[in-house]
Amino acid sequence: MEFVGKKYKMVSSENFDEFMKTIGVGLITRKAANAVTPTVELRQDGDNFVLVTSSTFKTTEMKFKPGEEFDEERADGAKVKSVCTFEGNTLKQVQKAADGLEVTYVREFGPEEMKAVMTAKDVTCTRVYKVQ
Template sequence: MDQIIGKKYKLKTSDNFDEYLKYIGVGFISRKTANSVSPICVVTQNDDGSYTLAMMTTLRNIYTTFKLDEEFEEERADGTKVKSTIVFEGNKLIQTQIEPNGRKSIHVREFAPKTLTVTSTAEGWNGQCVRVYELVE
C-alpha cells in the first residue's frame, strides 16, 4: 500500500460509466452530474491503521474510510447504502460492494507508476466500466 499512499490521480478517460450507473439504478440527474466532473482520487493512511479513499471534484468530495479485509457500510454518491469490503493484492485495491437487493459490484483499482485504472463490473450486467486516471505531478 505504501506505493500508492498520498499520490493524486486525475480522471482522463471514461468508458461505459453512464451505462454502469444506469444499470445500478442511479437517476438521470445524478448520472449527468457524475459524468460532468473529472475527479481527483487519493488514498491516505490514518493514524488508526485505516485508509481513506477520497474522490474530490469541484462539486463534491466523497471520502470512504476502511480497513483492509473488513466489511463496512458505505454510502455511495447516489445515497444508496451498501456493504463493502476492500482487499489489497499486488498493485490492486479490489472493492466488493453489495447492494441492499443483493446485487454485487466489483471495482478493481489498478495502480501503475503513472496511472490508476478503475474497472467496474456488476452482477447481471454484461459490460464493464473502465476509467483511467493520470498521476498529478
C-alpha cells in the first residue's frame, strides 16, 4: 500500500455543510469544521491501521483492523460503530449511529491525491486532498 504514510491536504470540498447537517452535527461545530483545511494520513502498524485527520480545529485518530467492527467517536463527539475494508487503493468505511443512520465513506488513495466521498441518506459530499 504505497499510500500509507503519505499526508494529504484538502484542496476542495463540495456539499460538506449539508452532509454534516444530515448526520446531526450542530451549527457551531459545522461552522468550525467548514473553516479549516484538514490533513489526512493513513498509518499502519502490523494488521492495524490509524486514519489521522488533523486541523487547527481538532485532530482525530480512527484506529481499526480491516473487516472488524469498532467503536468510534466522531469529531463532533457522537458515538458510532464502524467497519472499514480495503479494496485495492480504496478504503471503505460504513458507520452506524445509535439512531440507525448509516453513513458511508469511500476514500480513494492515489499517488498524487485522495478523493473522499461521504454519503448519508440522499446527501453526498466530495472532498479532494493533494499529497503534501
